[in-house]
Amino acid sequence: MRRMLRLFVPLTIVGATLVTAMIAAPTESAKSFDIKSMTLQQAASMLQQSAVTVSLVAVWILAAVALTLMSGREVRASSTEVRASALHCFTLGLVAVTSFVLTAIVFSYLIPYFIGVPLLFALAVFAVITKIYGMVAVFHAVGTLVAGARSRQQLGSRKWLRGDLVMALIGALLLGAIRLIPVVGPIVWGLASVFAIGSALATKFGRREPWFLAWRPAEA
Amino acid sequence: MKTDSCLRYLEDPEANAGHLADCAECRALFGENEVPTKPLSLDALPLAAWEGASHRAWPLVIGGTVVALIAAAILCFIAGMTPLQVIESSFKSVQAMRVFVLTSAGALREASRGAQLAFGAAFFAVNGVLVLLLRRSPRGIDA
Numbered sequence: 001m002r003r004m005l006r007l008f009v010p011l012t013i014v015g016a017t018l019v020t021a022m023i024a025a026p027t028e029s030a031k032s033f034d035i036k037s038m039t040l041q042q043a044a045s046m047l048q049q050s051a052v053t054v055s056l057v058a059v060w061i062l063a064a065v066a067l068t069l070m071s072g073r074e075v076r077a078s079s080t081e082v083r084a085s086a087l088h089c090f091t092l093g094l095v096a097v098t099s100f101v102l103t104a105i106v107f108s109y110l111i112p113y114f115i116g117v118p119l120l121f122a123l124a125v126f127a128v129i130t131k132i133y134g135m136v137a138v139f140h141a142v143g144t145l146v147a148g149a150r151s152r153q154q155l156g157s158r159k160w161l162r163g164d165l166v167m168a169l170i171g172a173l174l175l176g177a178i179r180l181i182p183v184v185g186p187i188v189w190g191l192a193s194v195f196a197i198g199s200a201l202a203t204k205f206g207r208r209e210p211w212f213l214a215w216r217p218a219e220a
Numbered sequence: 221m222k223t224d225s226c227l228r229y230l231e232d233p234e235a236n237a238g239h240l241a242d243c244a245e246c247r248a249l250f251g252e253n254e255v256p257t258k259p260l261s262l263d264a265l266p267l268a269a270w271e272g273a274s275h276r277a278w279p280l281v282i283g284g285t286v287v288a289l290i291a292a293a294i295l296c297f298i299a300g301m302t303p304l305q306v307i308e309s310s311f312k313s314v315q316a317m318r319v320f321v322l323t324s325a326g327a328l329r330e331a332s333r334g335a336q337l338a339f340g341a342a343f344f345a346v347n348g349v350l351v352l353l354l355r356r357s358p359r360g361i362d363a
Contacts, residue, residue, distance in 0.1 A: 047299045058291075076273055091353065099350045109328055163274065163276055202358050
């Protein structure tokens with residue numbers, strides 16, 4: 001049984017990776033990116049895409065600032081988790097994304113039986129909240145990795161470049177800038193999303209509480 | 221803790237401080253130990269995640285946000301896009317996901333019983349692994 005479980009978990013993770021790769025793979029237009037053979041129409045379309053991306057980054061920055069102000073401690077806890085056990089967050093994120101997709105398909109299957117619509121709505125709300133919260137935690141983690149103080153002396157000497165807000169902002173700006181790079185950008189953003197969902201779920205949205213209560217029989 | 225003297229010492233250690241000199245057992249338990257201690261250097265300790273975390277550098281935060289908003293506005297102006305078009309375009313991936321899920325659900329309904337069972341098995345397997353992974357407690361500060 002244990003040997004089967006040992007095989008079962010990696011196989012499921014490989015399956016989850018394939019499903020996520022299928023969902024997050026760059027679109028056909030991104031694959032055929034070639035600046036030499038680009039027409040004026042394609043250039044205009046690319047400019048529009050860049051405008052949408054930068055607008056979204058601006059919205060992400062606003063969300064990061066608001067969420068860090070509201071629950072800085074929780075964001076910091078999730079950010080620490082991303083840096084302390086990145087592989088676990090990534091694996092959990094991959095499996096969670098696959099679970100969201102499969103569950104959404106199952107709930108869509110149930111739409112004719114009426115129960116599907118509210119379940120699908122609840123799943124969508126949960127997925128969106130998980131993604132937004134997790135992305136802010138990933139912004140914080142990236143900001144801390146890139147610009148975080150390494151020593152107490154360095155921290156004391158800094159006037160502006162410290163604190164949760166600034167770290168989240170730097171991470172958002174950096175990942176947003178990477179997202180503008182054709183082909184590579186969407187892949188990096190997709191990977192960050194996987195980490196985000198994983199970190200949000202691993203720490204129960206930064207509360208560091210167990211998701212499931214352990215059953216223990218009452219003592220007489 | 222054998223004698224009345226020991227009990228009296230336990231009740232009021234300061235008033236019966238002389239008891240430690242007489243009783244070896246109490247001296248071993250409550251007397252001054254000889255463990256060498258080093259003065260703690262705060263700078264030698266690693267930086268905790270919460271140190272300086274509550275600091276809010278508003279000029280930098282407001283500046284960064286405003287720069288991103290201005291860049292977005294300029295790019296939208298150059299590309300000739302209205303805010304409504306930006307919102308519509310940003311929901312394209314959500315629409316694609318919605319179409320994918322609905323198409324898959326439709327295909328599942330049309331699929332054979334065997335394929336439906338296989339999908340159900342995959343659904344339970346993935347969610348089972350998710351539950352297994354969620355049972356692990358977060359490392360974070362303990363790592």
